[in-house]
Amino acid sequence: MKIKSLSLAIISATALLSGAAQAYETGDIIVRGGLASVNPDVDSGNLYAAGVEQADSKVDVNNETQLGLSLTYMIQDNIGIELLAATPFSHKLQGKGGLSALGEFAEVKHLPPTLSVQYYPMDNSSLFQPYVGLGLNYTIFFSEKFINGADSTFNSLELDDSLGLAAQVGFDYQVADNWSLNAAVWYMDIDTTGTFKGPAGDYKIDVSLDPWVYMAGVAYRF
Numbered sequence: 001m002k003i004k005s006l007s008l009a010i011i012s013a014t015a016l017l018s019g020a021a022q023a024y025e026t027g028d029i030i031v032r033g034g035l036a037s038v039n040p041d042v043d044s045g046n047l048y049a050a051g052v053e054q055a056d057s058k059v060d061v062n063n064e065t066q067l068g069l070s071l072t073y074m075i076q077d078n079i080g081i082e083l084l085a086a087t088p089f090s091h092k093l094q095g096k097g098g099l100s101a102l103g104e105f106a107e108v109k110h111l112p113p114t115l116s117v118q119y120y121p122m123d124n125s126s127l128f129q130p131y132v133g134l135g136l137n138y139t140i141f142f143s144e145k146f147i148n149g150a151d152s153t154f155n156s157l158e159l160d161d162s163l164g165l166a167a168q169v170g171f172d173y174q175v176a177d178n179w180s181l182n183a184a185v186w187y188m189d190i191d192t193t194g195t196f197k198g199p200a201g202d203y204k205i206d207v208s209l210d211p212w213v214y215m216a217g218v219a220y221r222f
């Protein structure tokens with residue numbers, strides 16, 4: 001009798017779960033939105049002034065959080081194409097090493113659109129849908145400017161756009177029809193060269209930003 005009610009309980013629980021869970025299928029569109037935080041793992045070269053390398057003259061870049069939005073189109077039941085977008089990120093640049101006295105001396109904005117192929121390993125019975133992705137990031141820098149007095153000495157700051165690989169892991173956890181909670185993390189290869197003008201003429205510095213990008217929010221499946 002106990003075994004019978006136990007198996008009944010398991011059967012009805014399974015029916016409930018498979019009834020509620022709607023895994024992604026070919027043709028689905030999944031929109032994810034939430035807070036996205038860009039945390040650069042900065043590796044700066046030295047500053048070159050008029051072609052001459054300056055010893056111990058590096059920069060650092062702070063973290064920034066904005067609204068992130070991504071759109072996935074399922075081209076197969078387990079494979080999606082995702083475009084990640086966001087409202088513009090604004091980062092402060094500060095001096096490091098011999099340039100520490102500069103403090104926060106510049107501000108740049110960027111948009112990091114990223115196109116990825118995603119793989120969803122779980123089948124239809126799972127409310128938990130983890131995924132991995134690999135893609136390309138194109139980061140556009142704009143509105144670069146000197147601040148906090150540095151603008152009276154230096155001008156014409158430009159950061160080159162960057163094209164690089166991006167890898168991601170994430171998951172959706174279904175909480176209602178078509179709605180899931182979502183969390184994802186990307187590692188993006190973003191490198192740039194900054195150029196500007198000042199008393200010594202032309203300046204140049206190579207900076208590898210290679211950020212970890214964290215996003216947490218909700219997902220809706222159409």
Ligand code: NI
Nearest residue numbers: 189191208210
């Ligand atoms: Ni890099």
